[in-house]
Amino acid sequence: MSLNPPDRAAGSPLVVLADDLSGAAECAAVLPGCRRILLDPAAPVRPWETAVIDLDSRRRTSAAAARLVARAVRRHAPTGARLLKKADSLLRGHLAAETSEFAVGASGLVVAPAVPAAGRTVRDGVVRLHGVPLHRTEAWRAEPGPVPRSVAEALGRADTAVLPLDQVRAGATHLGGSLRSALAHGAPVVCDAETDADLDAVAEAVLRLPHTVRLVGAGGLTAALGRRCGPVAPRTGPGRAPAAPRPVVVVVGTAHPGAVAQIAQLTLHGARHSALSAESLLGPGDGERPTARARAALEGAPVSVLSICGMRTVDPSAAPRLARALARSVAAVLPEDADLVLTGGETARRVLDELAVTTLLPVGQVHHGAVHCRTVDGREVVTRPGGFGGPDSLLRMVGALRSDRSRAVQEPNASDGGPR
Structure with a gap:
């Protein structure tokens, strides 16, 4: 892939530091100048290059996550690139610790976690999910600790300033002056x-x-910054043009309730589904039983789905172990010619780690948050955060990977018509 310096419409290149893979891919898809998602934080970024780096810090301890951010800032701040710390729109992860290190050496910090397309807005400094304040929703049901009642609380900064909607909407000149005035006090805005x-x-x-x-x-x-540089053009890379559709393996590592309906849509259209129990993945024997089940599910299937059952009865602190165990089972049986659909940032990253993938080349979006990428050796991969997408999300993601969409999945039949 050519990495010649691109034409840029607006100022400095942008380096995005993400805390998980699905978030990194979400950002890369909406930045016209981004040609690489780097899974190795130490990988070099060219001085002119807009790039997204997955620090993979969400699964770390707070202190370890802060160290990763500090190293990335020391590496990239001197290059003259503008730095963006990708934050979870529901304020999950180690936001306070990471932001504290991210701010070191900066002349100011502007914070804007809203994602209106996903119903995630900010009003009076409070994140709202479809209009409901975050702390009154169930969005943090699987998270350790209490849900933050404001962005300032999530940042751990009582001195945080809030720029309300009337100032955001007051026009460019007024907004610029308001930002400068607020930043002059040295607190995050x-x-x-x-x-x-x-x-x-x-x-x-x-x-x-x-x-x-x-x-x-x-x-x-990130998308707003991307729009300042013009529309995202189709990207090219080392893909394959097979005579027949390649098999697709869907790995669902999320406990989000919507995943059940999404899997049901796929199996209704003929995909083969195998649910691996959380108990067997976390039990002794190096995952022999779930690996055998995964192999049976994948054998000869044009489209197969692997998920985890019993996640809601497992301590949330075991989620990283579950993701690693699921990834090992998938990598052990994945055909070389299979493409991947990966949901949940932790699951996606662990699967790609097992496959020794260190760089992804963004291709485009299937729908909001569902990002189509390629590996450098030509494997197609679609990633998506666990809680995104409607009931047809997985169906659309699989369809994007099949050269003949009409053959992506088969019509339901009597013997294979529903989830198992």
Whole structure:
């Protein structure tokens, strides 16, 4: 793949530091200049290059996550790139520890975690999910610790300033002045946003500030920055053009309730589904039983789905172990010519680690948050956060990987018509 310096419409290149793979891919898909998602934080980034780096810090301890961010900032801040710390739009992960290190050496910090396309907005400095304050929803049911009641609380900064919607919508000149005034006090500035237009206004304003002002935001802010550089053009890379569709293996590592309906849509259309028990994945024997079940599910199937059952009865702290065990089972039996659909950032990263993948080349979005990539050796991969997408999400993701969409899955029949 050629990596010649691209034409840039707006200022410095952007380096995005993500805490998990699905978030990294979500950002890469909406940045016109991004050609690589780096899974190795030590991989070099060219001085002119816009790149997204998965620090894989979500699964670490708070202290370890902070160290990863600190090293990345020391590596990339001197290059003159503008830095963006990709934050979870529901404030999960080690936001306070990572942001503290991310701010070291910055002349200011602008925080905008809204993703309106996913119903995640910010008003009065409070994240809202479909209009409901985050702390009144069940979005944190699998998270350790209490849900933060505001972005400031998640940042661990009582001095955080909030830029309300009336100032965000007051016009470019007024917004720019408000940002400069708030940043002059040295505290992080949280920007309210309920629409993509709000985020566009924030992006326009921050790009007029020095590149030493750093950004903390989710996919919504990243997309707004991308829109400043023009539409995302189709990307090319080392793909394959097989005479027949390649097999697709779908790995569902999320406990989100919507995953059940998404799997049901696939199996209704003929995909073969095998649910591996959490108990067997976490039990002794190096995963021999789940690996055998995975092999049986994949054998001869054009489209197969592997998921975990019994996750809701497992201690949430065991989730990283479950993801690793599932990834080992998948990697042990994955055919060389199979393409992948991976849901859940932890699961996606662990599967790619097992396959020794260190770079992904973004191709495009299947739908919001579902990102089509290629590995350098030509394997097609679609990743997606666990909680994204409607009931047909997995069906659409599989369809994107099949050269003949009409053959991506078969019509249901009497012997193979539902989830198992």
